Amino acid sequence: MISTSVERLLYLVATVLFITGLKQLQSPETARRGNQVSALGMLLAIIVTLLSTKTVTYATIAAGLLVGGALGLYMARSVKMTSMPQMVALLNGVGGGSSLLVATAEFLHLQQTGATASVDVALSTHLGVLIGAVTLTGSAIAWAKLQEVMTGKAIVFGGQKTVNALLFAVIVALASWLIVVPTAPLWAFYALIGLSLLIGVLLVIPIGGADMPVVISLLNSYSGIAAAMTGFVIKSEVLVVSGALVGSSGIILSQIMCKAMNRSLSNVLFGAFGAAAGKSSKTAEGLVAKTTNVEEAALQLAYAQTVIVVPGYGLAVAQAQHQVRELMDLVEKRGGSVKFAIHPVAGRMPGHMNVLLAEANIPYDKLLDMDDINPEFERTDVCLVIGANDVVNPAARTDPSSPIFGMPILNADLAKRCIVMKRGMSAGFAGIENELFYGERTQMLFGDAKGTLSKLVAEVKQV
Amino acid sequence: MSGMDLIGFIVVFILATYLGASLIGRVPPTLHTPLMSGANAVSGITVVGAMAVAGHTDYGRLGTVLGFIAIVFAMMNVVGGYAVTDRMLEMFKKAPGGDK
Numbered sequence: 347m348i349s350t351s352v353e354r355l356l357y358l359v360a361t362v363l364f365i366t367g368l369k370q371l372q373s374p375e376t377a378r379r380g381n382q383v384s385a386l387g388m389l390l391a392i393i394v395t396l397l398s399t400k401t402v403t404y405a406t407i408a409a410g411l412l413v414g415g416a417l418g419l420y421m422a423r424s425v426k427m428t429s430m431p432q433m434v435a436l437l438n439g440v441g442g443g444s445s446l447l448v449a450t451a452e453f454l455h456l457q458q459t460g461a462t463a464s465v466d467v468a469l470s471t472h473l474g475v476l477i478g479a480v481t482l483t484g485s486a487i488a489w490a491k492l493q494e495v496m497t498g499k500a501i502v503f504g505g506q507k508t509v510n511a512l513l514f515a516v517i518v519a520l521a522s523w524l525i526v527v528p529t530a531p532l533w534a535f536y537a538l539i540g541l542s543l544l545i546g547v548l549l550v551i552p553i554g555g556a557d558m559p560v561v562i563s564l565l566n567s568y569s570g571i572a573a574a575m576t577g578f579v580i581k582s583e584v585l586v587v588s589g590a591l592v593g594s595s596g597i598i599l600s601q602i603m604c605k606a607m608n609r610s611l612s613n614v615l616f617g618a619f620g621a622a623a624g625k626s627s628k629t630a631e632g633l634v635a636k637t638t639n640v641e642e643a644a645l646q647l648a649y650a651q652t653v654i655v656v657p658g659y660g661l662a663v664a665q666a667q668h669q670v671r672e673l674m675d676l677v678e679k680r681g682g683s684v685k686f687a688i689h690p691v692a693g694r695m696p697g698h699m700n701v702l703l704a705e706a707n708i709p710y711d712k713l714l715d716m717d718d719i720n721p722e723f724e725r726t727d728v729c730l731v732i733g734a735n736d737v738v739n740p741a742a743r744t745d746p747s748s749p750i751f752g753m754p755i756l757n758a759d760l761a762k763r764c765i766v767m768k769r770g771m772s773a774g775f776a777g778i779e780n781e782l783f784y785g786e787r788t789q790m791l792f793g794d795a796k797g798t799l800s801k802l803v804a805e806v807k808q809v
Numbered sequence: 810m811s812g813m814d815l816i817g818f819i820v821v822f823i824l825a826t827y828l829g830a831s832l833i834g835r836v837p838p839t840l841h842t843p844l845m846s847g848a849n850a851v852s853g854i855t856v857v858g859a860m861a862v863a864g865h866t867d868y869g870r871l872g873t874v875l876g877f878i879a880i881v882f883a884m885m886n887v888v889g890g891y892a893v894t895d896r897m898l899e900m901f902k903k904a905p906g907g908d909k
Binding site: 372401407421425448573581585586594597690712 | 815823825837841843847848850853855861863864867868869876879882897899902
């Protein structure tokens with residue numbers, strides 16, 4: 347058993363380990379160690395709590411730690427890298443759920459003992475309940491959309507915003523009642539929980555599948571803020587600091603995602619983008635796309651000095667990352683250089699494409715961010731676009747009437763030659779026609795990504 | 810919580826938010842997915858609160874049940890988050906020789 351001061355000091359050490367871990371995530375070389383340092387901090391926090399004089403029974407704790415730990419480990423080991431957004435959504439959800447349960451238990455405990463909570467404890471309890479509940483059900487919906495258990499399309503109904511606003515007003519009223527009148531009936535608290543769970547569902551269903559990266563980042567932030575609120579309730583510095591760290595990280599990632607899509611956060615959250623396919627501002631009438639075949643494309647790649655690959659989510663869906671790496675190896679063996687241009691929203695969550703390519707053993711220093719690679723397209727012999735569409739649509743640069751005008755894109759159209767691998771001429775997520783496909787220097791290579799890439803690899807080998 | 814205590818906690822919360830923002834702002838986009846899953850694991854720190862509930866007899870039977878589920882949830886978040894982040898970061902490798 348340790349004294350309260352020692353306990354607080356050790357929690358402080360854990361906090362410092364979290365911060366150091368985050369700092370080491372700033373470089374791919376130290377990132378893995380950083381994650382381990384952070385995990386060490388968590389282990390320390392758990393051990394300190396076990397040794398705390400406030401802990402008197404151990405059976406429930408031990409059972410909980412074992413069951414939760416085993417489930418977590420199983421999930422982490424078995425999840426496919428393509429399913430990482432779902433995994434993170436799930437983890438956000440259980441984190442928020444945990445904060446919700448702790449806040450609930452604290453509230454019920456106070457009620458039983460008949461003590462009156464001070465205003466600040468009561469306020470943080472209800473905030474913890476609200477944010478924790480929204481994180482739990484919101485993440486569940488995000489998971490279902492990403493897992494395609496439910497439709498990825500935005501679900502909208504008349505008066506949706508009014509319903510949400512009313513619900514929110516009732517939640518605020520209930521919380522205020524519970525804070526001001528400590529003798530308020532218990533059903534008010536249960537109603538607060540129920541309505542908070544409901545509003546979590548209602549907030550996420552009108553958001554389309556393509557916007558899920560932002561939603562996941564935001565829910566990540568909420569799970570942190572919920573933890574911080576729990577920290578206010580149980581007066582724990584380590585919870586407040588860690589919660590605040592995660593809270594700000596989620597907000598920053600959501601902002602980065604929004605910027606990459608040229609949309610405001612409120613537009614993503616309330617704009618119901620993707621409820622119906624957008625109208626294209628220009629039709630493809632009168633325009634003819636040039637097609638090419640595998641043999642021709644292989645020749646161009648084999649003799650190219652500089653190649654930039656623009657991978658889109660279509661590549662990940664086709665599970666063709668390994669074929670891309672083979673192609674990269676072949677071109678490099680012939681003396682060419684291959685780089686990858688990664689758009690921030692190339693995957694289904696921030697940095698998702700980088701993880702998928704790393705899994706295929708493509709070195710991370712070949713993966714370049716939009717700002718770093720864009721000046722290089724003009725000097726590039728061949729740009730190979732695989733399963734990407736809106737992120738290479740020049741209309742974002744040139745056509746003010748286009749719905750994606752102003753969105754930062756990869757300048758694939760500026761390369762000396764551009765080969766676009768695609769299944770067919772269908773429009774992208776945003777439902778917009780892509781001028782790149784009809785460009786002077788563009789050739790379309792139709793077929794599924796995996797099959798076509800395998801054939802390309804075989805052809806380049808023979809050149 | 811006394812007034813002074815509360816203000817202390819608010820100060821800590823605000824400073825930590827700014828610290829988090831400045832730390833995260835410098836993480837390269839290539840690491841954003843592991844960053845998110847790793848940060849996620851940190852938010853599993855609610856396990857400390859959950860253990861306080863489950864390890865205490867005052868909370869009654871309902872408290873023990875809530876505390877147990879809260880620990881399971883938080884531990885899924887903690888172990889799942891750290892383990893999957895480690896799995897991802899293990900895959901990040903530099904080009905042989907370290908140059909292009």
